[in-house]
Amino acid sequence: MLDLVQLARQLQDIGQHLTNEATAARKRLELAQRLLQEARDRQPELVDLQNQWRDRLGFASAEPIEPLDTSRQIVAAPPIHTVLATDGSQIAPSHHEIAYCYLINVGRVVLHYGQNRHPLLDSLPEVFYRAEDLYSARQWGIRTEEWMGYRRTVSEAVVLAELGDLVSKAQTGSSPAASRIGHPAIAMVDGSLIHWFLEGLPNEARDRILSPILAAWSQLQAQHIPLVGYLSAARSGEALNFLRLHTCPRPQPDCQTHCPGQTDGAPCQVFAPLRDTAMWELLLEPGQRSALWRSSAKILDCYEAHHVYFCYVHMGAEVARVEFPAWVAEDADLLNTALSLTMAQVQKGYGYPVALAEAHNQAVVRGGDRARFFALLEQQMIRAGLRNIGTSYKEARKRGSIA
Structure with missing residues (x-):
């Protein structure tokens, strides 16, 4: 049974936390939007870098088939x-x-x-x-x-x-x-x-x-x-990760050499977790x-x-x-x-x-469907001559309560 009194005490600060997160998300969006326009001008170059260094990247980055700002x-x-x-x-x-x-x-x-x-x-x-x-x-x-x-x-x-x-x-x-x-x-x-x-x-x-x-x-x-x-x-x-090729401070995006073991702390990850x-x-x-x-x-x-x-x-x-x-x-x-x-x-x-x-x-299989399935299965097992059919004591006890 869920204790709502204790739960309410833990949720008092969630409103302020979510407000701060929303403000930070807006700033990350503005940055990502600017980076996308910059990357649009370098798109062929970035695609070449992506294909050349694909096996050395430390993140999954999709390849754009059309201009980045396509709509x-x-x-x-x-x-x-x-x-x-x-x-x-x-x-x-x-x-x-x-x-x-x-x-x-x-x-x-x-x-x-x-x-x-x-x-x-x-x-x-x-x-x-x-x-x-x-x-x-x-x-x-x-x-x-x-x-x-x-x-x-x-x-x-x-x-x-x-x-x-x-x-x-x-x-x-x-x-x-x-x-x-x-x-x-x-x-x-x-x-x-x-x-x-x-x-x-x-x-x-x-x-x-x-x-x-x-x-x-x-x-x-x-x-x-x-x-x-x-x-x-x-x-x-996966699509936004393509912009990390643009924000990488190195001439070659060789993550395994320059940023081994880094994910969120990498210098190219400036808009995570967008x-x-x-x-x-x-x-x-x-x-x-x-x-x-x-x-x-x-x-x-x-x-x-x-x-x-x-x-x-x-x-x-x-x-x-x-x-x-x-x-x-x-x-x-x-x-x-x-x-x-x-x-x-x-x-x-x-x-x-x-x-x-x-x-x-x-x-979808609902609770009643599950019960009917096992009831049918039990009937077939009895017809086959099986004995001592039933759920475990643990399962039987969980289905009832003395409270």
């Missing part, structure tokens, strides 16, 4: 289009439950606009209980709970590609290029397309996760359905996008033809980071489709893409 109006979405989205949830394994297993539930959403067709709103549950599902990851030092999260990411991508197949076949009966013939479509996921967690995995474990994801993205590419990762309240500073979204909220008007950027995350070296690009879009209520694979960023038609349909989804969802919100609602 382009996003065109309106066509009246006839289709939106695909998936999201996942899970029931984690627990030794205190009646059986050690886990469940992944993937919410599926297909919304048709201007086509007089019913939407698809459902979910696909899958139970994992075999030894190879529960314990195979331990050979790489990965806990079952972590591996479950990675498997959920795979399931979301695979199901999204399957939805793309359904839409393409329904539109033309056979041609996978239907989404390019008068019926634009978009495939959306919540969060980043850059799976940072893969960096620390052994090669074999990483391949088991990344390979099916990239295969699913290749299916969407063959169907000409642009893939978008939508990040609300993005915390990245986020990209704070800067582009000043530079963009509602309905505009920023320059395109090529992410420099090291894990993307394994993404082959699906290297991730991104831009920032002023959605009206917030500035969101929108990510897409290289085959979307390098195709003007697919890029315009991705951005216009994303903007339309945010408008329809009053600040957040309606398809992603619905996919989450379809996927």
Whole structure:
């Protein structure tokens, strides 16, 4: 139980602290805005330095593909289009439950606009209980709970590609290029397309996760359905980090030699901890996008033809980071489709893409769902002739209280 009296005493100074932080943030924004204009004049030179010293940089810095101060109006979405989205949830394994297993539930959403067709709103549950599902990851030092999260990411991508197949076949009966013939479509996921967690995995474990994801993205590419990762309240500073090349006091940005082990205290970090979204909220008007950027995350070296690009879009209520694979960023038609349909989804969802919100609602596993899942599991175990079925004494005791 939370003691509100003690909590109130600790929160007395938070108002003054937040006021001071807001004042400091405004000063950092003014500095970053000035540095961006200066870096714009040196952009080709800075890009050359970035490419030359990429392996020696101590920070992740995206590469601008367009002028730094780019701001382009996003065109309106066509009246006839289709939106695909998936999201996942899970029931984690627990030794205190009646059986050690886990469940992944993937919410599926297909919304048709201007086509007089019913939407698809459902979910696909899958139970994992075999030894190879529960314990195979331990050979790489990965806990079952972590591996479950990675498997959920795979399931979301695979199901999204399957939805793309359904839409393409329904539109033309056979041609996978239907989404390019008068019926634009978009495939959306919540969060980043850059799976940072893969960096620390052994090669074999990483391949088991990344390979099916990239295969699913290749299916969407063959169907000409642009893939978008939508990040609300993005915390990245990858684009602003490009300005650190401009503020570096050394002729060569060799961080490993000149600033070994330094992060926040480095002389180039003059506007930390500013986020990209704070800067582009000043530079963009509602309905505009920023320059395109090529992410420099090291894990993307394994993404082959699906290297991730991104831009920032002023959605009206917030500035969101929108990510897409290289085959979307390098195709003007697919890029315009991705951005216009994303903007339309945010408008329809009053600040957040309606398809992603619905996919989450379809996927989420609530307390009652969890209880019914284990009740069904208990029935099956009894029918199989198992005895002494029940939760651990610890779990049973936590579910009740004498207070």
